[in-house]
Every structure is written in structure tokens, then in C-alpha cells.
Amino acid sequence: MDAVASAPAAEQARAIRFTGSWREYLPIAATNALLIVFTLGIYRFWATARQRRYLWSRTHFIDDQLEWTGTGKEMFFGFLIVIAVLAPFFLFFQFVFPALAARGQIEAAGGILFLFYIALIYLGGFARFRALRYRLSRTWWHGIRGGSNNPGWNYGGEYLGRIFLAAITMWIAWPWMAVRLWNSRWNAMTFGPLEFRANVEADGLKARWALIYAAFIFFIVGVMVAAGTMAAFGAGQSDPARMSPSIGIAVFAIFLLFYLAIPLATLHWYAKYFRQAADTTSLGELEFGFDATTLQWLGLFLGNLALAVVTLGFGLTYWGYRNWAFMVRHLHVYGAMTLPS
């Protein structure tokens, strides 16, 4: 008895699909850019709301579109709250800490600084949780929406604890920490009467994390070796003209490692992490899947970069569009949905 127009058969195969086009989005992107510039940036919250309203409305799930009901006004007020919360931190770092240090009370200054860092990390975790909760609570489908009953204070504490654990293991423990944080976040979220369930594990992520770690260690060792050899040449009698090409190659290799290899290795890890997280997350009887590979992620980033460069900056307004379309196109939803009537 539905009055819904039926979509083309090929598209019908996917439960969640993106039906927008960049041509359709162009007027929104262009007017957003103009208004942001001419309001000294204040409009960006309303611009985000307009962008999400478009993107959500072009995201089709089973038989109906999603809907974004967040407003620019509430995001602007959220921004003001963040400024108010962070102001004491800023004032401390800019004025109080240097003044204390100048008066010789370096222990007191250091102690307070440490407490501020702890507080900042806690707030970061809290903010992450609340951001997810906000986005779910302004996303509607079939007249129901997502959200969480959990205010997120506990998550902030867990986040702080896991960062600490990772830090004292020199970040070797990070994969375990990251998956537990994912689980904590999503297990607290709901959509309509259904609950999200997540139980990602670190198995399968350890090898890729080790790769990043190894690349980083190579980098550190390389820097030390290069510094050592250059110092040796200062003191030794080797012919500098003959040696400098190999030093040059070494330095080049080190920079390549740092600016290319480590980021690529991190992306490689993240691609698997996200696939694995989606595979082990469910909503009621719905199961999720994500199929983007490292190369596809790389394509997204490089494409964004190229777009921004070629359009002399205007392409930046399309990053949100491209990122959302990417996520939806690689997301799979399986199973059935039984909603109590």
C-alpha cells in the first residue's frame, strides 16, 4: 500500500544508496561559500546544516530517504559553548603559565599544566561521544531517529584511561584501545527502538599496526644515523664532495619515509580497522559491512586534494559531499528490520 515510486532495478539491490549529483549540489555549495566569506565565517554553521540536509535527503535507505533536522543555530550555540569551556585553558596557556614561569614558580606551573592536559584529553573523548550522539539524534528515517540516553561522561573517562594505557606502552597497545573505544561508543547508541551492538576485536589489525610502528622506527633510526654520519664528517677527513650524494639520498629517503610511508601505512591500518568495525557492528537485526580498500581511501583523499587545487580552492566546498558519498557507496546493510508496531 506504499505510495513510493519504485527506483530502477539495479539500484534497488543496495539497501543504502546515495542519489545525489554534484550538479544538483552546486548551487548549495556556491551560495554556502559566498555567504561564509561575507559573514566572516559565522555562516558556516548554517552552511553545514544546508549541506547535511541535502546529503541526508539524497541518502536512500530501503524505501525512504534519511532526513537531517539539525539547525545552524543550535550548532552555532554549541560552538559558543565550546569556546566558553576552552577559554580558561586558553587564558592559562597564554597568560597564567608564562607569568608563573617568569616568577620562578615552575613546579606549580608544571603541575597545573599537567592537570590541564588531562582535562583536555578527557574533554576530547567526551566531545567525540557527544558529536556522534548529536548526529544520530538529528538523523530521521521513517519518522524515527537515533541518539543515546548516555550523556557521555563515562566515555570521556574511558577515553582518558585508554589514551594513558596506550601512551605507557609506547602506543603498541593502540589497536586494542581503539577497538574498545569504538565498542563503548556504539554500544551506547540507538536508532528508534533498536540498539547498536559493536564487538570489534583487535585480531587482524595487529599486523598493519606493526607496519606503521616499524616504519616509524626506521624513520627514527634513519634520522639518528644521518645525524651521526654528518657529525662524523665534520670531525673526520673523508672527502665531502664524494660523500654528499649518499648523504643526500639518505636524507631524501628519510623524508620519503616520514611524509609518504608513514601516512600510507596509517591509512592502510585505518582501512582495515573501519571495515572490521563495520562488520562487527549491528543495529537490531541489521548487519553492516564496509568495503573500501586502502587504495580507494587514497583515491578519495587525492581526489579531494586535486579538486581543491584545480578549482583554486572552490573545490573545498565539495569535500563534505565527496566524503559522504564515499561512505554511503561503500556501506552495506544486510538483514531485515522488525519494528514493533
Next chain:
Amino acid sequence: MSAPSEAVFDGRLYDGVTAHPHAVRAAVKDRTLELTNDSGWIERVEASALKRMDSTGHELRLGRTDSPGWRLVLPAGVEPELAWLLGQHERYGRWIDRIGLVPALAVGAIITAAVVAGGYIAPAWIAPHVPMSWERNVGGAMVGVFGSLRCRDAKGQRALEALVDRVAPGATRGPDAIKVAALDVPTFNAAALPGGYIVVFKPAITETDSDALAGVVAHEVAHVRRRHVTEALIRELGIGALIRLFAGDLGANAEQLVSLSYTRANEAQADTDAIQMLRRAQISPRPIAALFRRLGKESPAFSAEFLQSHPLTDKRAANFEAAFDPRATYQPALSRAQADALFGICGKPDKHA
């Protein structure tokens, strides 16, 4: 006569509580929307409670202001029929929609330009109102920073103060006294610092005669008196500078303060003031004009620092030269004894000017 109230549309309703779609028929009766289905259920919604939601264009989605999840989905073709009921669609934001996109952009452009212009002009307006006492807090710290470089010969210091007094009588006394110091730094430069401090570097003393130095000092005194230093501080450090001045700790290092730069208007005004001061003190402006011409030709290493903060043009030399009055009786800025004492303020110099 076709009346909108006779049209009936097939639609889909979500009640906002369960997620089940309900097939309904919608009809407009007066200013209410009446929804019915086959089993006799009826719901009436006032036009004032209805609002239009974003949609793909294939359909019209309506919501209710009093029920967050309530959605009525109708085919797109009905939009003209119901438009009168629903009012305008919010496109950019309430305020911008009210006045229109282009007027809003125009207003925004004007405001943006005003803010940017204000940021440029504001320091000049604010500077005269900053109490000198705030700056004096900072000045003390500055002298401390320069402490080890300070040339402390007593006779030389008195001669230096006498030079300041010569171009600006009474300047070295009183609560807003100008405090002048010579620093043993090998670059040619002189600078005005917050709090009424003027520092002169060693080559400015040993590589010039005291009449030319009088011109340089007069120029710096003018910067202090006209609050150009405060203005430059606000312009370069921002509003934070005001807060820090008040708190007594600038946090800027000595390098930054010595190289504060002034606007061209500031520099021109300081030159004009200096010419006046030299005239009143009956000191010839020719030596300083000659100094500017000489500095313009010197090697960059020697005068780069000075030129950076005091852009030299031939015009400046010409202005001072033009101020020379052949009928005036000029006196030397300092007596022979004072000039000798000043020359030795930083100890035995390498060469005599």
C-alpha cells in the same frame, strides 16, 4: 470554479512514534489538512502547524511543528496546490531569506569591509587612550632584558640625557619621563620601546656627530610622544597586547619590540615633529639629512637593521635638508665636553666619527 479544498491526494504518513508507514488520503478543508484512511481514521492538522521539509524533488514532505517525527509524504505534483498553505521554504536561514540572498550578501560585504578597515585603523584610535602607567610596567622589564648590554658610563649617560633635553626640553623629568639608554650592540639603530624608553645602539653614537644624533633622537621622542609605540604594539600583538600591558607582562621578546614597525603616516608625522623640534632647539637639520643620504649608500650589512624599521627614501633626506634656514643661527646640539663624554659612553670606541 476549481477550489483547492476539493483536491484529494494519496500519501504516506509516518506517525513519529513507530516506524510504520501508513497509507493515507490528504484533503485541504479551509485552513486545515484532513487526513483519512480506509478504516475511518481521521486526523486534522492546522496549516499553522505544518512546515515543509527538504526533499528530493520527487515528493513533497511535510512535518509538524508540534510533533518532531511526524512526516507526510505526498507526490511532488501537489506542491502548487498546497503552497499557499505552507508558506515559504527556508533556503539559507531565516534572516537571509527575509531580506533575500543578494541584499544579504551586499550587507555582509559592507560589514566585512568595515571590520577589516576598523582593524587597520583601530590601533591609532585606541593608542592615545592607553594609560602610560600600563606601559611603564612593561618598560621596567625591558630594561632588565637589556641590562647586560647597557653602557653605564655616568658622564656619557648625562650627556645622552642632555641631548634628549636639548631637542625636547623637560622630557627627561616628570612622571612620563623619557628614559634613554645606550646599548653596546654593533648594529646601527635607535628604537622607541613601550614605557617611554628610547634605546640607542653604539654605532649610532660613534659613527655620527651629535647634531645628526639629535635628529635621530628627536624622531624617536616624537614616536613616544605621539603614542606610535603603543599603536604599533596593538597592531602587531592584537588586542591581547592591551590585556598584557595591563597585566604588566608583554611576553614579547626584546627583538620583537625593537623591530616594531610604524605606518608610513606615523613615520611622516615623526619626521615633521623632529624637524620642528630641531628648529625650536636651533640645531641644524643638515647633519641628519647627510646621515640619511649616507645610510642610503652604506653597505646593507651596516644599515639593514635601521632601514628595516625606518624606511629611508631620498624624500626624507630632502625634507630635512629643505628645513635648513640660511638666516637662522644654529647652535651645536652638545658642547665639546658633552660630545666627548657621549662618544665614550660604551668605553673606548674603535674609530672616531
